[in-house]
Amino acid sequence: MSTGLPSASTALFTDRYELTMLSASLGDGTAARDCVFEVFARNLPLGRRYGVVAGLGRLVEALRDFRFGERELAWLSDGGVVDEATLSWLADYRFSGEIDAYPEGELYFPGSPIMTVRAPFGEGVLLETLVLSVLNHDSAVASAAARMVSAANGRRLIEMGSRRTHEESALAASRAAYLAGFHSTSNLECGRRYGIPTTGTSAHAFTLLHDDEATAFRSQLAVLGTGTTLLVDTYDIARGIETAVAVAGPELGAIRIDSGDVGVLARQARDQLDRLGATGTKIVVSGDLDEYSIAALRAEPVDAYGVGTSVVTGSGAPAAGMVYKLVEVEGRPVEKRSAHKTSRGGGKAALRRHRPTGTATEEVVFPTAGPVPELGPHDRLLQRPVWRDGGPVADAPTLEDGRERLRRALVSVPWEGLTLSRGEPAIPTVFA
Amino acid sequence: MSTGLPSASTALFTDRYELTMLSASLGDGTAARDCVFEVFARNLPLGRRYGVVAGLGRLVEALRDFRFGERELAWLSDGGVVDEATLSWLADYRFSGEIDAYPEGELYFPGSPIMTVRAPFGEGVLLETLVLSVLNHDSAVASAAARMVSAANGRRLIEMGSRRTHEESALAASRAAYLAGFHSTSNLECGRRYGIPTTGTSAHAFTLLHDDEATAFRSQLAVLGTGTTLLVDTYDIARGIETAVAVAGPELGAIRIDSGDVGVLARQARDQLDRLGATGTKIVVSGDLDEYSIAALRAEPVDAYGVGTSVVTGSGAPAAGMVYKLVEVEGRPVEKRSAHKTSRGGGKAALRRHRPTGTATEEVVFPTAGPVPELGPHDRLLQRPVWRDGGPVADAPTLEDGRERLRRALVSVPWEGLTLSRGEPAIPTVFA
Structure with missing residues (x-):
């Protein structure tokens, strides 16, 4: 039944209801209706002040592989999930629509139109689960990580949380x-797959393996050189440090506690x-750190932080809460109207306004059906084309581009928006 | 640099320090020392009363694929991660050790020796990240899910959280x-990969796509039949129900709110x-449910619950907090001795004691170096062989076996241990 191996197609990373809706809409002809779907978050989690868009680069790769091959079709057919007409439609499925989105590293706020998908209903409805899985996970991690980066105030942060999350999400989390x-990151596959620098030296096990701490340190130094980081808290920390410097000399790179x-x-x-x-020897600390404990260590002589569980699990908010909603059918805005969880109909785009100093003042969400609001010299449109003519646009931003974009965007956030305390979003969202 | 596609080898789902420790221990000869590593959790998260072991079936598959192939070796070599001697050792790497573990669906408590790995240091040290990623993720989900199952008190639970977690963890979460x-589960790939029943009917988008609710319902019924579930809260719920029964007749399978x-x-x-x-029409509810809201709905006429975010993210505890520690080197117990996070040295096994009524009374953890404590007629040993002679043992329990094991294990938990409130573990862990 199962090999345990991941599939090369991403087409079944899909909730069954998407296929039953497709099937029914093919039956009554509405599958062909031109639609607009929108990804947005109703709220930021936990009173956070901003969210960070992440995952788009991964999502584009996953969308390339969103094809129903023989294996997927055979399983759908054997299980009676959909009828023959739908199977044959799926066999030819290629996403022909257009996607615009906030690029990776962009900030988002409640109601920001993070992604807009324009496609016939049947094509667009199939992408809901995959789009949300990628964006909700990666944005949750990036949003938490950005607060840690602010809290660290320029000191180095090492992601070492792979062991605290699913083995594949670990890679996406390191990337975010x-x-x-x-x-x-500590994760080697993340280094291989995304080219992110990897670091790692030793665990307590390495010291325990050896007859004494000095022997363990000597062994590590022989392989990794004097610039390495020695873990000094297996037995007694003061003695560990004494031994470390005795064995490595005052040029020792770092110690870890x-x-x-x-x-x-x-x-x-x-x-x-x-x-x-050993005045140049750096101090790395780790052990259940999060943005709050990192901030609390600002006054201490710490050079780098190793962060695990809290970053890979979004520090209390493991999913970003984004939803994928149908907002327009053949030019007509549509929206759910019963109590709670309402949404705003119609395709939208957004711009962010800034003072001449560069400080952001508001997120303006406007209907794409109308004119684009006037852009001041410091304002900018937030969505970018992501998918055109059957594939990703050329010159898509790289991961490094996203990193730089976020660095700049955070500089534009009003100072209250960078505090760790709970409160309102850093800037208001205005619906024009 | 990246294809975005998962690798067929799991060998780089590994933290870099495992390879640097391997390299140094190959250098000084300690890589060959016979070691025992143990997986355990110091605490249950959030004042929970029990944990549920999950992921072992997935882990065994991942361990089969833990081989350093040309691609992995080339990357390690190009990046200068390890030296030539280590690369050549890795090229021949096959895990030759033994693994015992609590089977899937077994309960665990603080200090339970959930897994014991006996191997030369170099072989065992490499597995830390992969073992923990799988067990920490899957056990976190299963532990939360089991509380929801108790709270639902026999009513049906549908897992529909794929969109709230990484696309691959979604499958593992559905499985757990x-x-x-x-x-x-709503997730089709989970159905394909693990044979788990999939369900799904329609979203609000399907109603919004159509000119009116009645047309949408008729279209769905044409494809899925009268037994389907109609989503009635897109506009006005009372009118939605009226329309649903008018269109489907009183034999309508279910409505969803x-x-x-x-x-x-x-x-x-x-x-x-x-x-x-429509007295036989069932009521399915969904929308940000967790174990507490499920319990609060016990007195209401609900037939099934659709659960998303809370189950796939472990309902507040997205990682189970298990660690992988070296506990024995060449027959000598070893343990970290500095303040905090101490561990108990020496290889261990465990048994659970029960009253004649079947109620569990304590978890007894004992050193494997000594005799096995006397087993009463209702007691049982908890670890099972998982890996022998270079591969998984034959007749490993199936997912259905694990499901049944958990069902029985929960019957044995003292009643206070099944409450949702925070408190002590359901039974104490005793170290013999």
Whole structure:
């Protein structure tokens, strides 16, 4: 029944109701109606001040592979999921529509039209699950990671959370953390797949394996050189540091402390290292850090943070809460109208207004059916073309582009928007 | 640089420090030391009363594919991650050790030796990240899902959270939810890969696509038959129900309500359906449900729950907090000894004691170096062989076996352990 291996097609990363809706709409002819679908978030999670768009690069790759091949069709047919007419339609399926979206690294706010999909209903309805899986996961991680980067205030952040999340999401999480400004990842596959710098030295197991700490340190230094990071908290930290400098010399690259009150321990370690002449030896701390503990360590002599669980799980908000909604049918705006979870009909785009100083003031969401509101010299349109003529647009932004975009966007956020405390979005969303 | 496609090898789902430790230990000869690694959780998250082991079936598949092929070796070599001697060792890498573990669907508690890996250091150290990624993710989902199953008290649960998590974790999450007793998933690939029943009918988009609700319902009924579920809350719920029964007749399978105060709405809907003669029509509710809201709906006339975000993200605890620790080197127990995060050295196994009534009373963790404690007639050993002689053991339990194991295990939990409130683990862990 199963090989456990991932499929090369992404077409079945789809909720069954998308295929039953397709089938019914092929039956009554509405599958061909021109539609507009929109991805947006009703709220930012947990009183956050901004969200960060991430995952678009991965999504484009996944959309390329969204084809119903023999294996997928055979399974749908055997399971009686859809009828013959639908199977034959799926066999020829190629997404012929257009996609515009906020690029990776762009900020988003409640109601931002993060993605707009224009396509016949049958083509657009199939993409809901895949689009949301990628954007909700990656944006959740990037949104949390960006707050950690702000909290670290220029110090280095190492993502080391692979072990705390599904093995494939680990890669996407590392990628999103890097987009948000993390410096490196522990995950080798992430390095291979996305070209992100990888780092890693040793665990407590390596010290425990050896007859004593000095032997373990010597062994590591022989392979990784004096610039390496020695983990000093397996037994007694002060003795660990003493041994580390004795064995490596004062040119030792760094020590890592992974447990205890890392603020106090970092101060003691700094004093001890300085006394031992290892004034250039850096201090890396890790162990259940999140944006709050990183901020709390600002006054301590810490050079880098290793962050695991909190970044890969979105620090309390593991999904970004984005939805994929039908907003327009053959030029007519449509919207759900019963109580709760209402939406605004009609295809939309957005621009962000800024003061002459560069500070953002508001997100303006406007109907694409009308004129584009006037753009001031410091304002900019937020959506970019992503998919045209059956494929991704050329010169799509790279991961590095997204990293730079976010760096600049965060500079534009009003200062209250960069605080870690809960509150209103950093700028209001205005519907024109 | 990247195709975006998953790799067939799982060998790089590995943190870089595992390879640097391997390299250094090959250099000094300690890579060959016989070691025991143990997977355990220091605590259950969020004051939960029990954890559910999940992911072992997936892990065994992933371990089969844990081979360093040409592509992986070339990347490690090009990036200078390890030296030539290590590359050549990796090219021949086959895990030759033994693995025992709690089977899927078994409960675990703080300190339970969920998995024991016996292998030379170099072989065992490489598995840390992959083992933890799979077990931490899947067990987090299964642990949350099991509480929802208890809260639903026999009513059906449909997992529909794929859009709220990474596209590959969605499959693992659906699988874990099914293990925990969910009845079906919305995710088609999960159906294909694991044989789990899939369900799905339609979204609000399908109603909005059509000129009116009646036309949309008729179209769906034409394809899916009268037994289908009609979504009635796009416009006005009472009118939606009236239209649904008018169009489908009183034999309509079910209606779904996805927004609003679903408890109140379910009662009103039940009354209305009964008045319309649709006394057999079931009521499905969905929309940000978790174990607490499911429990709160016990007194309402709800027949099935659709659960999304909360189940696939572990309902507040997206990672199970399991760690992979070296506990024994050449027969000598080892343990980290600095403040915080200590561990207990030595290879261990466990048994669970039960009263004659079948109620569990304690988890007994004992050193494998000593004798096995006496087993009463109702007690049982918890670890099972998973990997022997270079591969998985024959007759490994199936997903259905795990589902049944959990069903039985939950019957054995003392009643306080099944409450949703925060508190102590359902049974204490005793270290013999």
